[in-house]
Amino acid sequence: MRVAISVGHDARSQGAFSLALDMHEHQWNGLFADALVPELESRGAVVKRFERPSGLGYQTAMAQLTSEINAWGPDLVVELHFNAMDDPSWAGCCVLHWPSSTRGNIAAAAISEAAAEAIGNRNRGAVAQDKSWNAGRPPLYLLRDTKAPATIMESFFGSSSTDSIAADKARKSGALPEAVAQAIVDVIASW
Secondary structure, three states, X not given: OEEEEEEOOOOOOOOOEEOOOOEEHHHHHHHHXXXXXXXXXXXXXXXXXXXXXXXXXXXXXXXXXXXXXXXXXXXXXXXXXXXXXXXXXXXXXXXEEOOOOHHHHHHHHHXXXXXXXXXXXXXXXXXXXXXXXXXXXXXXXXXXXXXXXXEEEEEEEOXXXXXXXXXXXXXXXXXXXXXXXXXXXXXXXXX
């Protein structure tokens, strides 16, 4: 089984910020990927880590990223992110998938459940989505343009100090990478 792990955002556009962790999405998810990849490998998966190229426009960068992922030929794509809102009471984990992707939906539900349990936050579940939440609402190219089922994991809300601290504790202890790796391996095996 082949799993593509993509670290959300890039070195120039680092994404959401967690004040409690003093860290942007790109940095935190790079650390998460560092722990997740060996957990997947220890379960027999062949894993390749991908990152969106910096310094290109969003559409061009995403076209390059999805092309590289498609050329490698994974069974599942998991991109790592976290959310943030103006309201710090928002918390929980959700995993996005392309609306018509049955396998994406199945993977998203399994990953969200495993991550929420490991973190101890709310399981917001699988979310069918075709457009970004960002201004201008561009398409979610990773979900739309990869040949394999793809998911975008939003582990927690960086705007919530409680959610951020719980997620970071679960990452550092290994509980989060272990749970997510097992969910990924189990869901691919079920196909």
